[in-house]
Amino acid sequence: MAEATEELNADGEQEETYFYRKRVKCAPEEEERLERQHFWKVIDAFRYYRVHIHERVNRAERHFQLLPEHHRMLLPHFLSNLAKVRVSVDHNHEVLQAIVLNCVHMFENMEYGEEDDLRKVRPSSTFDMDKLKSTIKQFVRDWSEVGKPERDTCYQPLIDQILKIFPRDKCDPSKVNVLVPGAGLGRLAWEIASLGYSCQGNEWSFFMLFSSNFVLNRCDEVNSMTLYPWVHQFSNNKRSADQARPVTFPDVNPQSLPPNSDFSMVAGDFQEVYTEPNSWDCVTTCFFIDTAHNVIDYIETIWNILKPGGVWINLGPLLYHFENMANELSVELSYEDIKAVILKYGFQMEVERESVPTTYTENERSMLKYLYDCVFFVARKPAHLFSNGFPAADACQFGESQQNENDEDMT
Numbered sequence: 315m316a317e318a319t320e321e322l323n324a325d326g327e328q329e330e331t332y333f334y335r336k337r338v339k340c341a342p343e344e345e346e347r348l349e350r351q352h353f354w355k356v357i358d359a360f361r362y363y364r365v366h367i368h369e370r371v372n373r374a375e376r377h378f379q380l381l382p383e384h385h386r387m388l389l390p391h392f393l394s395n396l397a398k399v400r401v402s403v404d405h406n407h408e409v410l411q412a413i414v415l416n417c418v419h420m421f422e423n424m425e426y427g428e429e430d431d432l433r434k435v436r437p438s439s440t441f442d443m444d445k446l447k448s449t450i451k452q453f454v455r456d457w458s459e460v461g462k463p464e465r466d467t468c469y470q471p472l473i474d475q476i477l478k479i480f481p482r483d484k485c486d487p488s489k490v491n492v493l494v495p496g497a498g499l500g501r502l503a504w505e506i507a508s509l510g511y512s513c514q515g516n517e518w519s520f521f522m523l524f525s526s527n528f529v530l531n532r533c534d535e536v537n538s539m540t541l542y543p544w545v546h547q548f549s550n551n552k553r554s555a556d557q558a559r560p561v562t563f564p565d566v567n568p569q570s571l572p573p574n575s576d577f578s579m580v581a582g583d584f585q586e587v588y589t590e591p592n593s594w595d596c597v598t599t600c601f602f603i604d605t606a607h608n609v610i611d612y613i614e615t616i617w618n619i620l621k622p623g624g625v626w627i628n629l630g631p632l633l634y635h636f637e638n639m640a641n642e643l644s645v646e647l648s649y650e651d652i653k654a655v656i657l658k659y660g661f662q663m664e665v666e667r668e669s670v671p672t673t674y675t676e677n678e679r680s681m682l683k684y685l686y687d688c689v690f691f692v693a694r695k696p697a698h699l700f701s702n703g704f705p706a707a708d709a710c711q712f713g714e715s716q717q718n719e720n721d722e723d724m725t
């Protein structure tokens with residue numbers, strides 16, 4: 315997988331610097347071929363979007379035309395609403411093309427080659443189209459005013475803990491390095507960096523990487539861009555106009571980080587990229603740990619990369635991403651089991667809340683809404699460890715479960 319860094323230079327301007335890093339699993343030529351194939355598959359999805367959604371709108375129109383005339387007469391606005399949906403889709407398409415423009419040259423040390431025929435639009439799978447629709451909705455969560463309530467419930471508890479554990483009046487925040495794996499479109503990592511902490515977001519998906527690159531490096535005017543994130547939703551609309559309503563972004567200028575900020579985005583699989591032990595003061599995960607094939611691998615990686623005394627702050631549900639995927643390993647642990655594993659590694663639970671209601675890319679006007687009852691915790695890797703990497707006597711004993719009945723601050 316490729317690695318991208320979006321570093322800020324000394325003048326506080328973001329530089330587009332991208333590198334390529336991966337762990338080689340098969341012959342290097344084969345790795346490269348697969349990597350290139352995957353890259354173009356995602357680009358194809360961005361290109362195919364308009365055709366795919368237009369087909370869906372055409373179906374809605376066809377079915378309407380099949381109705382008896384006296385039924386159609388009862389719905390004088392149906393077709394004009396579909397026309398608005400089409401225009402909105404075309405607008406989304408333009409933004410998506412802007413996002414992938416020049417992505418071929420996004421990674422400084424990786425060449426993805428030129429396409430045989432740039433105009434050719436190749437069909438994509440429904441799976442990839444769903445990923446693209448989710449990416450469009452992620453713009454709302456991360457970079458719109460509409461997404462603020464969601465960010466307040468999901469990101470703010472994590473930020474509050476960072477401010478509490480590493481108070482800016484008692485330490486130099488630029489010396490506190492925070493990692494945000496599964497950073498999505500980068501807003502949480504950006505917020506942490508905007509408070510003066512040294513922060514790196516990590517993301518694996520090209521859908522997210524192309525989009526975060528676009529918003530972080532190429533959008534510098536507040537609310538200058540528009541997307542129609544709910545245009546794909548044909549059910550559960552209270553009003554016809556709700557489907558094609560616009561959302562503007564970015565709600566802040568992503569280029570407005572304070573001078574000398576240390577903010578970067580690194581592309582690649584979290585477990586492959588982060589192998590340097592004892593290197594992070596804080597790992598912050600939001601809606602991330604359930605993306606693992608085996609969540610214990612994530613716990614182990616976090617344990618290894620945290621400095622002794624470092625903290626892991628987590629908020630999210632356990633909607634295991636690979637649960638229903640054929641031929642994919644998926645170990646679905648309950649929170650109870652995850653907590654037991656965390657304690658057995660030697661982490662000390664300092665804060666725990668077992669019920670934090672949140673939403674994820676919610677359409678506030680939809681008649682169907684999902685509410686996640688998330689877990690939130692702060693787990694510390696003890697400052698004093700034996701040479702075998704496990705806690706010394708004054709810290710939690712490996713193999714012992716540290717009971718934590720309260721669902722509040724344990725400090």
Ligand SMILES: C[S@@+](CC[C@H](N)C(=O)[O-])C[C@H]1O[C@@H](n2cnc3c(N)ncnc32)[C@H](O)[C@@H]1O
Nearest residue numbers: 496497498517518519522582583584600601605
């Ligand atoms: C549910 S989203 C959460 C995004 C963001 N943290 C938020 O709260 O909005 C999970 C993210 O983790 C990313 N991801 C999944 N597996 C990953 C891995 N192994 N390494 C890095 N990122 C990964 C996905 O691409 C996705 O963007």
